[in-house]
Amino acid sequence: MLSQLFENDRIYVLGDPELDIIGDREKLAQWRHKMKGPAFYRLGRKIIYRGSDLNAWVAVNRVDPSQNA
Incomplete structure (x- = not known):
């Protein structure tokens, strides 16, 4: 999972x-x-x-195709 794609404190x-x-x-x-x-x-x-703002933005833009089933 990409929960920490960016370093939060950077x-x-x-x-x-x-x-x-x-x-x-x-x-x-x-x-x-x-x-x-x-x-x-x-x-x-x-x-x-x-970095924390970037990680938050990435999380909000996550698409989970299984949620449409």
């Missing part, structure tokens, strides 16, 4: 390869513009993501 910044799991820089930018995707912080021009 801060991720654009360019970190781990973020490619959920989307490339362009996709993340589109989501931020549309206010979709994982929670983020805008610190001046810098964008950061908390």
Whole structure:
């Protein structure tokens, strides 16, 4: 199970390869513009993501096909 895909106590910044799991820089930018995707912080021009927020977003987007049976 991917309950801890990201390190909860880590801060991720654009360019970190781990973020490619959920989307490339362009996709993340589109989501931020549309206010979709994982929670983020805008610190001046810098964008950061908390690992715990990324894990929460991953959990909410989990699809379990067996639940439709």
